[in-house]
Amino acid sequence: MSRREEEVVIIGGGPAGLAAALSAKKAGCERILILERDKELGGILNQCIHNGFGLHTFKEELTGPEYADRYIQMVLAEEISCLLRTMVTNISLEEDGWKVVTAMNKDQGLLEIRTKSVILAMGCRERPRGALNIPGYRPAGIYSAGTAQYYVNMEGRMPGRTVVILGSGDIGLIMARRMVLEGAKVQCVAELRPYSGGLKRNIVQCLDDFGIPLYLSTTVSAIHGRERVEGVTLTRVDENGKPIPGSEWEVPCDTLLLSCGLIPENELTVGLGAQMDAKTNGPVVNERLECSISGVFACGNVLHVHELVDHVSAEADKAGRFAAAYVQTEGRLI
């Protein structure tokens, strides 16, 4: 087992982790380590090839990868250490107040890192489709919108040609446009609630621009097809979200994309024993973004789902400074 000691360990190399690392460094920390399970830094932004990022932070409109790259270049310039393809599996608290971060990667095997402070920046993930409660078989052709985004934008593979999207969150809207641009037919977006969960600008530029209908108060009540999706039944729902009998209609499609919201990724936080907030699904934090375990900070989507990456960066900047201040009062390593 490989062991090392750090002042600040940052879990996750997305926009939150990158901005936190930079501000901790600027605040005087020398021993900072970013742990990222992916093969590159940047987090989910790498697959968000559309524009609209960075208006607050950089005063210009960037695509996701461009926004991430600005931070990656700053982190490299500051010579902050990063371990890629490194998965954190556990965080624990020692009696002397140090934290132990356990991680794994191919080159070093098991890693045990003792650190004064930890910044949680693991981001969020999409709600699993099991939570959707659609009866019937599970034929091929059902994807979460984020998974489809990964296939199309990272691997250049199309999940299907005729698409229905359930859920009108921003990722679903962005994917509706993306699939049309790549030659697919997007039949419609169905939204259970009487209003869209996405930004107005995305309804305009992703649906209206391409004539894709948005059906509010509508859900998928059945999925057809045995091997592969062949179509879905859409049903109107009443104000309590209950299907209205007789309002069903069928829409042929070979692909169903689910865009049903994001949840913070907090297995590690729960494992550490930090107090959780049932409303946000993130840890409870004080005004210093410190959770119930002193010296453990959280920022970005792991804390609560942020609409804008610019807000993530701003929050992470604070978390980095608070972590640096904690390290200073607890005694520096060097």
Added chain:
Amino acid sequence: MTENKTKTVEMTCICCPVGCALKAEILADGRVQVTGNKCPRGAAYGEKELISPTRIVTSTVRVAGRKDAVVGVKTASDIPKEKIMECMKALRNITVTPPVAIGDVVLKNVADTGVDIVVTRGIRE
């Protein structure tokens, strides 16, 4: 006054997440008046959207020599809305060979718009 207006269009500004509800109208003297915008970008957008709508197009192109790999690209500036699908068609034949850096031009004057296609993500090697 209403009799002076020749055309009024209601729209949502797409320039930032606020999404202001705009009203753009062509006045009798030919000038365009935009209301409802919280910032100057909205005024410029409203006028353009009324007269000749444009969009930035983002997509991907293939990376040579790699299986299942594409890289993000975008139009360096906004192009006329009706050219979007023609732009996408032109991108289908483009392959880039690494290394590429952000901002590298992979296609000049896409669909005769005078706008270039640039890479949005670097690839080493």
